[in-house]
Amino acid sequence: MKKTKIVITGGAGFVGSQLGHQLHKQGHQVVLIDNMSFGHLDNLVVDNETFGQLVVQDIRSTAKKNSVFNNLERHFEDVDTVFHLAGISALPVCQTNPQEAFEINTAAVGNVLEISRRMGVRRVIFSSTSAVYENNTSDFLSEKEEVNPDLVYAQSKKFAESICGAFSKNYGMDIIIARFFNLYGAHQDFKRQSPPFTSYLARELAADRAPKIYNMSDVKRDYVYVDDCLALLQIMMNAPKKYKADIFNIGSGIGYSVPQIYKLICEISGKKISPTEGKPESFWDMYTDLYTGPHPLNSSRISKEVFKSAVANTQKTFEEFAWKATCPMERGLETVYQYAVERR
Numbered sequence: 001m002k003k004t005k006i007v008i009t010g011g012a013g014f015v016g017s018q019l020g021h022q023l024h025k026q027g028h029q030v031v032l033i034d035n036m037s038f039g040h041l042d043n044l045v046v047d048n049e050t051f052g053q054l055v056v057q058d059i060r061s062t063a064k065k066n067s068v069f070n071n072l073e074r075h076f077e078d079v080d081t082v083f084h085l086a087g088i089s090a091l092p093v094c095q096t097n098p099q100e101a102f103e104i105n106t107a108a109v110g111n112v113l114e115i116s117r118r119m120g121v122r123r124v125i126f127s128s129t130s131a132v133y134e135n136n137t138s139d140f141l142s143e144k145e146e147v148n149p150d151l152v153y154a155q156s157k158k159f160a161e162s163i164c165g166a167f168s169k170n171y172g173m174d175i176i177i178a179r180f181f182n183l184y185g186a187h188q189d190f191k192r193q194s195p196p197f198t199s200y201l202a203r204e205l206a207a208d209r210a211p212k213i214y215n216m217s218d219v220k221r222d223y224v225y226v227d228d229c230l231a232l233l234q235i236m237m238n239a240p241k242k243y244k245a246d247i248f249n250i251g252s253g254i255g256y257s258v259p260q261i262y263k264l265i266c267e268i269s270g271k272k273i274s275p276t277e278g279k280p281e282s283f284w285d286m287y288t289d290l291y292t293g294p295h296p297l298n299s300s301r302i303s304k305e306v307f308k309s310a311v312a313n314t315q316k317t318f319e320e321f322a323w324k325a326t327c328p329m330e331r332g333l334e335t336v337y338q339y340a341v342e343r344r
């Protein structure tokens, strides 16, 4: 395999750091760009060794006057592939800070694509999200469906997908849009205010606390273990065809409900702790800004989000890349739980 230079934005985050480690092990030159707003240095040490070159830099950086390169641009010299993973992903954080969410998740995608264009990057792989399907109701969500999200996070990614489409159309750039469903695994940040669901459960059980759960229904979502996702991202990087901002779901095609996941993680941890139940409409209550002033967030919108079903149709991805997620939920959750125990 040809060794190349690869840029990973969001390289100190959950997915970016582990992708960077794997690509580094294969002999690629890896540049990890991250402003450390949600990234962790801890993610960049494996077996007491660091990997890649960390550049602490914001993806919103624009060109400096009288400079051939802006701060970001010089790191894109001779780069073969850009994995654009930097973003703000917690939904209520985006909802509370729409300007910042659109700046980072949307406008900065334009910045990264423009730099990639000028610097002749061969392929850009952009991390979109299954959240763009938030108002769709199919049992298995397909890339063919029209999407019409209205929450800030999902909108910011949908608009970014559209920018990818425009760069591909107008400049002939090779771009892949990967719609991640719920990724999970070790290194997912369970300390943040709104941690991802599986990491949150693991954190609470590891500390012998009862997690608060807002949805005990049998509505199901699609979970993909991070190693499965990393395998696919590398297949995407090496695929011989040229892509035109084609969209691919990264999902397992299998849905799990909250009670099913809770049962599994209790079995793994050996803990017999009953969760406390929260009212669905109060899921985002700690983000008080959303409820102040004369136009508070509609509480029925939150309930709808809590009870959203989201399982991927994986056919297109399988046909294109011969990839299927293979890690069983039990094994993936075991890793998540061990990670939480080691860091409690």
Ligand SMILES: NC(=O)c1ccc[n+]([C@@H]2O[C@H](COP(=O)([O-])OP(=O)(O)OC[C@H]3O[C@@H](n4cnc5c(N)ncnc54)[C@H](O)[C@@H]3O)[C@@H](O)[C@H]2O)c1
Residues within 6 Å of the ligand: 009, 010, 011, 012, 013, 014, 015, 016, 033, 034, 035, 036, 037, 038, 039, 040, 057, 058, 059, 060, 084, 085, 086, 087, 088, 089, 104, 127, 128, 129, 130, 179, 180, 181, 182, 183, 184, 189
């Ligand atoms: N993890 C999931 O389940 C999931 C699902 C759907 C989509 N995604 C998307 O995939 C990408 C990676 O997800 P993750 O779970 O690794 O998230 P993460 O939060 O762990 O990593 C994102 C990284 O981007 C960095 N970042 C944020 N704003 C930045 C900026 N302005 N400049 C430079 N760096 C910045 C953060 O510091 C962080 O390290 C994100 O764009 C996310 O929206 C993730």
